[in-house]
Amino acid sequence: MSVLIREIDKEIYAKFKAKAIEQGLKIGEALTRAMIEWINSNDTIKEEEIESKKNLFIYRTMIKDLEKSFPSKWGLISDGKLQCIKDTREEIAQEIERRNLLGRPCFMFQIGVNLKKRTFGLGSRIK
């Protein structure tokens, strides 16, 4: 199929064309590959966002009970559910690996312990 695409950035197109030639691809082939990758990456981001929101919902639903029942223990939430409660941070890391959760959105936290608020003072490089 042939399409006419307007308003392509000249510089980006030149770089894209050079890379396609370098890899021995026709422009159409290279563009198709780029489009597939872009579509898939956006799907992944969307799925991850949904999963993160589910995890946050579960965290908010459960945290008060967890604080009563398991103060200072460590929790792991993933896939929209509480995966486990453990005594140490190291055990949670092992569970992430054992349950094959690496790369998936997870929450790990020490129950009842909050982080110190961060500040960026004068001289800080965050702009």
Next chain:
Amino acid sequence: MNHKYKKPTISEVDAPFLPIKIYNETKKFVYPPNAAVDALIDTGYDGYLIIPSKIFNDLKLNSSRIPQDKVLKAETVTGDSIELITAFGHLEFPDLNLLFSIEIDSTSYCSEILIGRQLLEKLIINLNGPEKTLTLG
């Protein structure tokens, strides 16, 4: 071990850097994969380590993320709020073969790896201004 000051990305004044390696919580991913990366010492930041979003994602730190309800919005000197994402991970000083379990911050405003004061509290560092060298003890 002595380290010469270097030029930061957005300053014309040489600054102290330390070579580090960053690991995800399970230590399966490391940045950089080879050698070490220079991290700028920033006494204006009071966290442990802040890294650009791309490195945060590459290290799969999303899998050891701390719920955002536990991460208060960071505040700048002008009173502005910055939303941070924070995860558990590890930092190594390869020179000394020292590994620390830390909290790793990230934000889209961050373009350079910064070492903050909570990490500095664990180290003995001598800054020799006239010679522009840092010594890590």
